[in-house]
Amino acid sequence: MSPSLSMYQASVPVFVRALRNLKHVLEKGQAHAQERGFDAGVLLQTRLYPDMLPLLRQVQNATDTAKFGAARLAGVESPKFDDDETSFAELYARLDRVIDYLGRFDEAAFAGSETRAITLPTRSRGELKFDGRGYLLGFATPNLYFHVSTAYAILRHSGVPVGKRDFLGDH
Amino acid sequence: MSPSLSMYQASVPVFVRALRNLKHVLEKGQAHAQERGFDAGVLLQTRLYPDMLPLLRQVQNATDTAKFGAARLAGVESPKFDDDETSFAELYARLDRVIDYLGRFDEAAFAGSETRAITLPTRSRGELKFDGRGYLLGFATPNLYFHVSTAYAILRHSGVPVGKRDFLGDH
Numbered sequence: 165m166s167p168s169l170s171m172y173q174a175s176v177p178v179f180v181r182a183l184r185n186l187k188h189v190l191e192k193g194q195a196h197a198q199e200r201g202f203d204a205g206v207l208l209q210t211r212l213y214p215d216m217l218p219l220l221r222q223v224q225n226a227t228d229t230a231k232f233g234a235a236r237l238a239g240v241e242s243p244k245f246d247d248d249e250t251s252f253a254e255l256y257a258r259l260d261r262v263i264d265y266l267g268r269f270d271e272a273a274f275a276g277s278e279t280r281a282i283t284l285p286t287r288s289r290g291e292l293k294f295d296g297r298g299y300l301l302g303f304a305t306p307n308l309y310f311h312v313s314t315a316y317a318i319l320r321h322s323g324v325p326v327g328k329r330d331f332l333g334d335h
Numbered sequence: 336m337s338p339s340l341s342m343y344q345a346s347v348p349v350f351v352r353a354l355r356n357l358k359h360v361l362e363k364g365q366a367h368a369q370e371r372g373f374d375a376g377v378l379l380q381t382r383l384y385p386d387m388l389p390l391l392r393q394v395q396n397a398t399d400t401a402k403f404g405a406a407r408l409a410g411v412e413s414p415k416f417d418d419d420e421t422s423f424a425e426l427y428a429r430l431d432r433v434i435d436y437l438g439r440f441d442e443a444a445f446a447g448s449e450t451r452a453i454t455l456p457t458r459s460r461g462e463l464k465f466d467g468r469g470y471l472l473g474f475a476t477p478n479l480y481f482h483v484s485t486a487y488a489i490l491r492h493s494g495v496p497v498g499k500r501d502f503l504g505d506h
């Protein structure tokens with residue numbers, strides 16, 4: 165192979181950007197509720213289907229995916245959160261906390277992470293085993309984009325005027 | 336930096352897997368329509384909001400993002416499609432065609448792609464300029480996941496019994 169990317173480049177800045185863009189679309193959602201005069205909290209409980217997670221949980225899961233992703237690749241313990249957010253302001257604080265946490269990693273922390281053995285306990289499928297590269301490319305990254313895209317879709321479905329540039333941008 | 340990934344590893348197999356999983360969730364959508372006795376074509380025209388693209392266009396855009404992504408990184412012309420699909424069968428053929436196209440690239444085709452200058456013409460923002468690394472991590476990959484997640488969200492919202500394992504799996 166011709167090595168041309170680092171595990172760090174393909175994770176930390178990517179995760180930070182996805183979370184910043186998520187915060188940006190959430191801010192548009194909150195502003196839309198204020199303009200239209202409805203309780204923004206309604207958006208946090210909106211889902212695309214009755215047995216799907218609502219917006220609030222999509223944001224919690226996106227942040228968890230990012231912080232666990234970086235921690236597992238670096239081989240350190242991830243901070244535990246209480247998952248007790250109930251408002252946009254609290255979700256922004258959670259996003260800021262994870263963006264700050266990600267910013268404390270540097271390239272050196274990810275040295276050798278491509279071959280690090282990573283084991284994920286799951287409720288329904290026992291333990292999933294990866295090397296770091298497979299974990300980053302086949303689990304952490306798609307999972308993070310799944311949750312940020314779903315959060316965007318819930319807001320879009322709710323009439324919030326967001327476009328793909330809000331999702332892809334560098335906010 | 337500690338180079339530990341190749342541009343090829345972070346693109347071609349990732350794109351192929353995302354498109355295979357997309358085909359898998361589409362198959363579940365078609366099967367659901369057959370079981371419930373409604374025209375599966377209805378799903379292809381379903382959208383999450385009136386001015387958002389329907390499922391059919393999400394699949395076309397996902398495949399375009401993947402084939403343009405690989406072609407631009409390798410510095411070759413991407414095949415042009417007529418965008419005339421109207422059925423699940425035709426979308427499967429399009430997905431297969433792009434998966435086959437991606438499979439023809441090898442590591443060597445991506446040598447030096449991390450610094451390749453890539454220019455995208457856009458309708459509303461003039462030309463976007465990237466190096467290959469920024470294009471892959473900041474445009475092609477999030478854009479692909481945006482469209483496959485949105486396709487999944489449209490099916491999920493329509494009552495198709497898919498779960499995150501269908502999205503993340505290796506189908």
